[in-house]
Amino acid sequence: MNPFARSSMQRSGSNGGPHHHRQYPSSDDFIDSNFNNKWLQSAGLHNLYSSNPNLPPLQDFGFYGSNAQASSAASSRSSSFTKYGSGEQVSPNEFSPGLLDLHSFDTELLTEVHSENNLNLLNQPLYGEGVDGVNAYSLANKFANMSCGSVENNVAKSSLADKEKASNVAKIKVVVRKRPLNKKELARNEQDIISIDPNNSSLTVHESKVKVDLTEYVEKHGFVFDAVMNEDVTNDEIYSQTVEPIIPIIFQKTKATCFAYGQTGSGKTYTMQPLPLRASQDIFRLMHYNYRNQGFQLYVSFFEIYGGKVFDLLNDRKKLCMREDGKQQVCIVGLQEYNVSDVGIIRELIEKGNATRSTGTTGANEESSRSHAILQLAVKKLIDGNTSKRPRLVGKLSFIDLAGSERGADTTDNDKQTRMEGAEINKNAEYDRLNFTY
Numbered sequence: 056m057n058p059f060a061r062s063s064m065q066r067s068g069s070n071g072g073p074h075h076h077r078q079y080p081s082s083d084d085f086i087d088s089n090f091n092n093k094w095l096q097s098a099g100l101h102n103l104y105s106s107n108p109n110l111p112p113l114q115d116f117g118f119y120g121s122n123a124q125a126s127s128a129a130s131s132r133s134s135s136f137t138k139y140g141s142g143e144q145v146s147p148n149e150f151s152p153g154l155l156d157l158h159s160f161d162t163e164l165l166t167e168v169h170s171e172n173n174l175n176l177l178n179q180p181l182y183g184e185g186v187d188g189v190n191a192y193s194l195a196n197k198f199a200n201m202s203c204g205s206v207e208n209n210v211a212k213s214s215l216a217d218k219e220k221a222s223n224v225a226k227i228k229v230v231v232r233k234r235p236l237n238k239k240e241l242a243r244n245e246q247d248i249i250s251i252d253p254n255n256s257s258l259t260v261h262e263s264k265v266k267v268d269l270t271e272y273v274e275k276h277g278f279v280f281d282a283v284m285n286e287d288v289t290n291d292e293i294y295s296q297t298v299e300p301i302i303p304i305i306f307q308k309t310k311a312t313c314f315a316y317g318q319t320g321s322g323k324t325y326t327m328q329p330l331p332l333r334a335s336q337d338i339f340r341l342m343h344y345n346y347r348n349q350g351f352q353l354y355v356s357f358f359e360i361y362g363g364k365v366f367d368l369l370n371d372r373k374k375l376c377m378r379e380d381g382k383q384q385v386c387i388v389g390l391q392e393y394n395v396s397d398v399g400i401i402r403e404l405i406e407k408g409n410a411t412r413s414t415g416t417t418g419a420n421e422e423s424s425r426s427h428a429i430l431q432l433a434v435k436k437l438i439d440g441n442t443s444k445r446p447r448l449v450g451k452l453s454f455i456d457l458a459g460s461e462r463g464a465d466t467t468d469n470d471k472q473t474r475m476e477g478a479e480i481n482k483n484a485e486y487d488r489l490n491f492t493y
């Protein structure tokens with residue numbers, strides 16, 4: 056059905072038909088899991104929940120099934136990478152300059168900000184010949200990255216309680232998801248060279264090497280993350296490990312970003328696509344229970360960055376401009392935002408956006424995303440309950456499915472356009488690593 060025909064969704068501007076590039080995978084296989092209090096503790100929000108005993112479990116809002124499954128607690132420690140033997144560690148702060156900052160997209164920032172978080176999903180490429188794709192996910196909190204001046208000011212303004220709360224939130228969280236070997240890899244008899252350690256927070260890459268005398272040997276590389284998910288985990292467990300803990304703080308003037316990073320075919324889209332729907336389900340549940348009749352509204356927008364240009368995925372791929380306003384905030388001019396009050400409509404919008412997204416075929420993935428896709432869920436609040444006034448932004452959750460970068464060895468079969476896209480994506484990825492903020 057056409058989502059624009061539904062009365063519970065509003066937007067300004069004209070409607071447009073989708074470009075059918077990609078099919079959205081079914082989310083019916085989502086498995087609901089029980090709300091886990093530890094998540095709120097991890098997010099510093101256990102008091103929020105204890106203040107409302109009637110609040111049902113986060114996963115039991117009843118939009119999709121009710122199969123309960125316990126989720127595990129988010130780690131509040133920072134992630135680090137260690138190379139066995141060397142004792143060499145990379146601290147989370149070293150990632151700070153590379154974190155995509157979508158906060159700066161907003162020109163309507165609230166003046167008092169209690170806390171500000173980034174949830175970033177990273178797909179960490181750990182590829183060798185015949186190696187599985189591995190996705191790493193990270194949750195970064197700007198309070199942790201005190202290098203950002205504006206955030207420091209916010210911290211200074213906030214109360215001691217807020218500071219304590221902020222310090223309880225996971226500063227940066229990196230979760231790796233290992234995908235199973237695909238049919239091609241199995242047909243080529245490729246070996247799985249990644250093993251996950253029993254603690255589920257580190258993995259070992261077994262790299263085959265040949266000495267100068269041609270004797271073969273295996274070099275082991277160990278990496279430590281906040282969590283490492285095996286190939287048998289469900290998307291629901293990924294959601295519980297990454298996004299679920301920060302949903303409540305979106306109502307507390309917080310913005311978070313969650314992104315997937317990794318080589319083409321490593322499973323970024325597979326992992327990212329179900330997350331916004333699950334998140335909106337939980338956001339609605341909070342709106343209906345904890346914040347009933349308080350004038351909260353949910354807005355959805357979805358755009359892609361393809362070939363260095365921005366396109367609105369919910370408005371006929373309309374080309375948009377990124378501009379900097381007087382406060383040096385980058386904003387996307389003309390991006391359509393839809394006021395939604397029903398998970399079904401969000402699902403339709405997400406499907407429409409995904410179908411419109413630019414895809415192509417690479418040597419490593421038949422249906423490869425050739426663009427960076429950014430889906431935003433914005434929680435806004437009516438001013439004095441007045442529907443004629445523009446609601447104010449309270450918090451925002453951004454999901455970014457980055458286009459996959461490629462090894463040169465994987466691009467031999469690609470046509471010219473795919474190679475050009477790959478070059479652009481790799482260029483962006485390099486730029487993103489070195490630079491960001493957008």
Ligand SMILES: Nc1ncnc2c1ncn2[C@@H]1O[C@H](COP(=O)(O)OP(=O)(O)OP(=O)(O)O)[C@@H](O)[C@H]1O
Nearest residue numbers: 234318319320321322323324325420423424458459
């Ligand atoms: N954890 C998983 N379990 C089962 N299949 C998976 C998993 N992860 C990925 N896949 C499958 O692997 C293929 C590639 O996944 P996907 O398109 O998500 O990769 P990607 O990283 O987004 O690639 P690109 O950057 O090229 O878009 C898909 O067919 C997907 O269904």
